[in-house]
Amino acid sequence: MKIAFVGKGGSGKSSVSWLAIKTIESIGCSVLAIDADHNMDLTSNLGLDPERTPLMHKTDKEFMQEVGLTEPRQWSRLLNEDEMNLPTFTVSPMDSYTKSIAVKVSEKLSLINLGLGSPDVLFSDKCAHGLSGPLKYYLGLLNEGDDWVVIDSVAGTDMINFGLYSGIDAVIGVVEPHRNSVKVFEQINDICRKTMIPCYAVINKPTNNEFYTAFVSKYQNIILGEIPFDEKVMAYDFDTVTEKTKESVVEIINSIKSLDKRGNLISMQNFHTVKKSKA
Numbered sequence: 664m665k666i667a668f669v670g671k672g673g674s675g676k677s678s679v680s681w682l683a684i685k686t687i688e689s690i691g692c693s694v695l696a697i698d699a700d701h702n703m704d705l706t707s708n709l710g711l712d713p714e715r716t717p718l719m720h721k722t723d724k725e726f727m728q729e730v731g732l733t734e735p736r737q738w739s740r741l742l743n744e745d746e747m748n749l750p751t752f753t754v755s756p757m758d759s760y761t762k763s764i765a766v767k768v769s770e771k772l773s774l775i776n777l778g779l780g781s782p783d784v785l786f787s788d789k790c791a792h793g794l795s796g797p798l799k800y801y802l803g804l805l806n807e808g809d810d811w812v813v814i815d816s817v818a819g820t821d822m823i824n825f826g827l828y829s830g831i832d833a834v835i836g837v838v839e840p841h842r843n844s845v846k847v848f849e850q851i852n853d854i855c856r857k858t859m860i861p862c863y864a865v866i867n868k869p870t871n872n873e874f875y876t877a878f879v880s881k882y883q884n885i886i887l888g889e890i891p892f893d894e895k896v897m898a899y900d901f902d903t904v905t906e907k908t909k910e911s912v913v914e915i916i917n918s919i920k921s922l923d924k925r926g927n928l929i930s931m932q933n934f935h936t937v938k939k940s941k942a
């Protein structure tokens with residue numbers, strides 16, 4: 664299953680990504696964590712130094728070679744290729760490209776840091792979309808089988824509009840019961856609906872207020888669960904996280920397991936067809 668946690672800045676994306684990854688690891692599944700945000704918090708939450716991890720964005724040339732492109736900035740040409748002509752990336756065992764960019768965190772857990780926030784970005788001539796191009800197509804060509812891929816995202820709608828997640832199975836909005844957190848989720852949900860990307864929600868730090876009540880009543884069909892406020896989360900030591908929190912994340916992971924797998928090159932093509940049709 665390939666999933667990305669999205670939502671408003673500060674809603675809890677990196678914490679929920681971390682909780683999901685550690686939960687998946689604890690139930691014995693292999694998981695590839697992908698840190699696709701500027702602040703590289705997921706990398707830190709997993710106990711790694713973002714300055715000392717390989718950076719995917721630096722491997723443009725290698726990725727071009729993998730997919731058979733000869734000119735830079737022609738990623739969208741991949742949408743015209745017959746899927747059979749393109750490589751398939753895998754988590755376990757790892758294909759050689761994935762191996763070259765992933766850090767092994769533990770037996771079952773590896774991390775790819777895109778590196779949007781690394782100091783060398785200052786000297787790059789690419790914007791965040793350019794830096795994320797290889798990841799976008801990598802995700803569509805990634806066939807994880809029974810393994811998991813969990814992506815921590817840039818806040819807001821920008822990367823959703825860009826189609827970064829058009830090749831994954833579901834985007835999951837992390838929503839706090841506050842006005843603007845709900846607003847950003849609704850913006851994301853709207854883009855996903857229009858572009859046929861399945862979108863779900865997880866309520867983080869629920870409180871019994873008017874936003875919570877309205878959100879639950881409106882989105883009950885797509886809410887996968889709730890994660891309580893747990894001050895132990897802030898320490899990012901999974902052993903100390905409360906049982907209540909762990910149980911809530913297991914329930915969420917079980918719900919995600921039952922979702923359809925649909926992310927591949929065809930779902931990416933569909934996304935771009937919709938975009939073109941409205942242009």
Ligand SMILES: Nc1ncnc2c1ncn2[C@@H]1O[C@H](COP(=O)(O)OP(=O)(O)OP(=O)(O)O)[C@@H](O)[C@H]1O
Nearest residue numbers: 672673674675676677678818891892893894896897
């Ligand atoms: N369920 C929770 N219980 C307690 N604290 C939490 C919980 N979820 C997140 N936090 C805390 O809230 C703060 C924001 O969370 P986090 O960094 O995960 O948000 P984010 O959406 O990734 O932010 P950004 O948009 O900056 O990347 C952090 O201090 C984090 O430890």
Ligand SMILES: [Mg+2]
Nearest residue numbers: 676677700704
């Ligand atoms: Mg974050």
